Amino acid sequence: MRSSATPMHLPLLLVALGGVLLTRPAVGQKQPPAKPRVTGTVTAAAYLPADVLFTATLSAPDRQLAALRPRLASFAEEPAAAAILARQELAQGRLMLFGLAGSVGVDVWKALGAVLGREAAIAVRSRGPGQAPAVMLVLLPREPELFDRLLENVHGLAGLRSEGKPNEARSTVEHGVRVYAAPPNAFHCRVDDALLLSNDRPMLLEVLAARGSGSGLLASAKRYAGALVRVPQNALAWAWLDAKRLRELAGETGLPDRIDNPLGGLLFGGWWEMLRKSDDWLAWMTPVSNGVAVRVQAAAEALPGTHAGFVPDARRTSTVPDWSSLDGFVGELRLSRDWHDLFAQREALLTLSASSDLANFATTVSTLFGGLDFIHDVLPQVRPPLQLVAAEQKFSDAVGVPTPRLPAFALIAPLRADPTVPGLPQRLDSGSLMALSLINLDLAQKGQPAYMLDVQRHAGQRIFVTRFADPSATMGMRMAPDDASPAGRAPDDPEPDKPPASVRYNFAPATAVLPEHFVIATSTDLLREVIDALTDGDEQGGNTAVPASAGKVRATGDRLRLDAAGLRRLLLENREALVINRMLEEDRSRESAETEIDVALELLARFAELSLVADIAGDTATARLEIHMRRSPANEE
């Protein structure tokens, strides 16, 4: 009765298309050596005005498409693709493309390749405040003849030409070139070997006028050319943003100088400062084995002294193990910060309210860790990088499986080998115990499931662990049986014997103070594994002074790594929770929610790993995103 015309999430669609594009043999290796970017034959930049805010270029899109063709064709037959392609708006476009291709007697792939050509670029320019921006698309066909035949058919269909002659009412000749106007406001022209398409007539005419003189065009703009030399020859695509002009346009209302959030400010403050001050941002994509790498660079003056905590001295940096060897590894986040320095500079780095929140947080932690002064005692002892790892966890039968089911997390803070505070390990130890007791007390007061505290030994280390008491002793945490089953459970619940339990059972905190690390984990199993990984090399060497052993690296910069298989298992375990969320928050039927989640899971099966490495060195901030695909789509489980 009701139309649930909620559009499929755009991100999902992008992921889907991304998945298709990336699942292919490394394209770059098969490609002929690329031409130099700036000089030589005509590039798309020769048809764009110099004062664009943003431009992105695809290199040889026709060849990329041809290389993708087998993969695309096979993908199109899979259920995930079927679900995407069945969408009305896509189906219409497909139909049109088929018709068009047929009209000139080529197949649809060929037609699409001909349209995209040997280079395709898009650029955006401001039309003043409050106005939608001007956009221009440049296509450089490799086979102009075929292209023109296609174009002629489109012109015929759109009524721009009839009987082989241009429709004079809907086109004019400007600078010797015929410019067509298609409603509501699309203008295009064929010039030399290029097709120019824009929503802004003046921009189009400007380019046509400048074409002869060669000045005022992006190809000859110094800053663009200067940036472009950094793009390697084998780049599949690149993009450039004129941050300086953007700032000028934004004026007072531009980027605020600080992030109004304590966590955000400490995580991204250095980045924010670099991005805020850099004149242009450059990004490019290159093929890597079974995937692609995207590198984003922003150059600006080096960070001011107040921001030194964002680029800690590499000599103080601790080594880190290869966390991906953890059982059930899902992901890791590594942050290189000098926390003590950042805290000291908080008023210079954060907004008033954020710095106030941070101070509140520090006193709360001090209170929780009874007697331990977080700022003066703890922070100066912490070495970079701070690490957060996530791995799957198992749940005991007594507790049941929480919903949603989350991975276990561990926070690893390297400590100075020579603490400036006497008795720090002991104090951290007793502080952790006190914190656990306080949290427990709070839970008990709120009538929530409480822990049982225990002290154990692992690998020669004392560890504090917790486990949950029998949940049935806690009022109200479980449903009365007559309501919990059978209707309350999805038919495909993987573990029908275990009743779903409260989300809180995901967190059973455990801590350890090692000679050079402080670790907090949300499960005892993960804590033990982390301790093993941290002490592994040490035991063999028997000496902490030994340089980074195999599997350990001295790490600078930030890193986010996600294991697609781990992530997928996680999603699979929480499929029902995700489906429920879609049913409620997008008001969709179970069937449509399940389809969407399953499509996402299927696409995720094509990925192997995603990693983001970010670093600020001197005057350049670089972020490198690498996406690796599986060699063959996995559908185990």
Next chain:
Amino acid sequence: MATTRREFLRHTAGAALLATSPALPGFLARTARAATPERERSVLVVVQLSGGNDGLNTVVPYRDDAYYRLRPTLAVPPDDVLRLDDGLGLHPEMVALKELYDDGLLGVINNVGYPRPDRSHFRSMDIWHTAVTEPEDVACGWLGRAADRKPASDVPYLMQVDDAALPLALKSERTLVPSIDRLETFADRPEEAVEAAVRAPRADASDDLQFVQRVSLNACRQAARIREVASAESPGVDYPGFRLAARLRQIARLIAADFGPRVYYTSLGGFDTHSQQVLTHPRLLRELAGSVGAFFADLRARGVLDRVLLMTFSEFGRRVAENGSRGTDHGAAAPMLLAGVGVQAGLHGGVPELAALEAGDVPYRVDFRSVYADVLGGWLGVPAGEVLSGVTARAGVLRRGGSASH
């Protein structure tokens, strides 16, 4: 104690009948409203300091040796104190409030508390919210009960400007208490066609429909007024970048826009300073003083200074002796601040008697309910005895015949 639902329905219906004048055209209703007597326009702004504000480091007994002896690391040095008289002074971060004090706009009531103080945050906060010290199940707060004494009206009497849950103090038997954190909720002005449709006269409208029409009209008008006030922002007043300042600024706008509520309620948290008090407490006081100072400058600029009384309270003060973590633990009596032209400016309630501590705490000399009684009876025009179940003693901290008072 409780009115029954039926009695209460009767009461509401009767009151509503009075409030609704059938067939009163829109413009007449507007005129009637514009003619609301001045005394009906007094506004109370409550700032709750959550967590237990350290009273002794807020209003410092800088001549008392015991203070310095019991607080070796936390005491404010005598020379730093912003002196109010020769015994007490404000914390050095409270410059803006010292200025209000010098302008005769600030009253400091020391040693406010209640008998047999409770040191649990929750219990003590409940006591301050309900103004009932005995452990009873009281469902409504003192301000909520005050609202229940007012005739039914189509404008809210109480409003919370905060992102916290509705405090018990505002819980009322009869009225819905709106809560906003951002003014944007109300800044969406209805389209012209909508306003016109609301305004259009109806033939044979029932009493209830007329009521709804009046409420709708009010809503449209207030939305328009808020937008007007927001766009014609007085540029002279600079609020500091604190969250409390942002909230007080919204309240100033709402008051200036005649939004209607007589009581605005907001809060500032983080006062539970068990450790490293130096790190947070001065900053909180700076936020409090800076925000309130800017608020009063703004009220003055908007020409509504004489309509507003601001009151601060906290669930308890803190112990006199500092603890081993350079902090202080839960205590008892503490100062309340009252600001506005209606206040008897100056110091009330005496000096904290550190020589006569009760279980390590400052003993109370002023019952907080007597301050409530002042505010209810002397400022909001509500019979305090009814609201405070018999407590009628007044602290006497308001001026008699203050310009906006009842």
Next chain:
Amino acid sequence: MDALRPFEPSAARPWDHAAASHLLRRAGFAPSALEVARALERGPARTVAELVDGAEESPRHVELDEIGATLAVRDDIAGLRGWWLLRMVHTRRPLHARMALFWHDWFATSNEKVGSAALMLQQLRTFERHALGRFGDLVRAVSQDPAMIVWLDGDENVRGRPNENYARELFELFTLGVGNYSETDVREAARAFTGWHQRQGRFHFVEGAHDAGEKTVLGTRGRLDGDDVIELALRQSACAARLARGLLAELLGPEPPEELVRTLGGRLRATDYDVADAVRTVLGGAELFDGRWYRARIKSPVEFAVGVVRSLEMGVPAQSLAQAVSEMGQRLFEPPSVKGWDGHRAWLNSATMMVRMNGARRAVQGGFDAEALCGRYGLDSAAAAREFAARLALDGRVPDALRGLLADASGPPHEVLRSALLVLMSSPEYQMA
């Protein structure tokens, strides 16, 4: 004159669009055009019968129903709030949904004290199970409902130290009303409920805590227990009158005439408190179609919001629906006190009104698919769209001044539909049911 005699359409009181919409609003939520068309086709008697007997639930409702337990296990009260509202949006048994909500107000229990989504859900299930059943069964079930026991301190009610909380509200609010019992009755009844505890989310009778001694309640002496007290309360005519008044205020409008209260009360007693019979009598009675009850009630926030969504046949995210309803002053599972919500005029002040207007705007301008609706109902001209909007929102009974405003709108039909609905759904008349 029997005001509760069945409604017979006549020239003066025809079974037309306005009458059908009026009935559907009172028996549920503002209906979609499809629902009105179906009611018109079936006539008043069959429509009422179907409302009371309940159609087969929609697949979407069935699906949603199944996930409630999962939300409860997560102790996700906000999730349950949205889930309940979304079920109201998708139900084909709107009267049952409205009655469950009515009981939630009647036996108002707040999660602020109960603190368990699982218990609140269990209580809601009880309301739903007995939504149109026998009131006696419902009172007995509620008296043993774990959420209610936590809410009114049943666990503290033990022999020798009776806690009167439940006994008092049972008499004052749930059955008799003030003036129909004495303080002694409350004290004695509390003794009868001693030992009625809950444990791990289930009713748990603690023999040792129960006072099995003699009590005198409402004039009867004996070794009374809780069920006996409930039985004694139900026997009082005051109980039937109180329930009759409540039902009439909900279905007919505020301050129902005492004569009607007496008649319906008598009927309730005669049928052993058959709620379905009482509701059928009121909804199918001639009185409901008397002009004075038309637009006589101010919609509750739930009625308003769910009505907008249902009548526009749109999809809606559960959380934002719950958020809007809460901001309008009706936070489900957290009524302000054991007295429930005051309702009617107390729903509205300028702030809550503003939230209603904003909500209507969001729905009309953003949420709903105007083009799809135009297609579904063949609205191919501005005039058709205008007329459709007027009927959908205000039964076509649009004040003259508004008609003029609507005529100003121009453009394609779906645009006209949007702008007309915006004006109509923000109008004072739309706030009335």
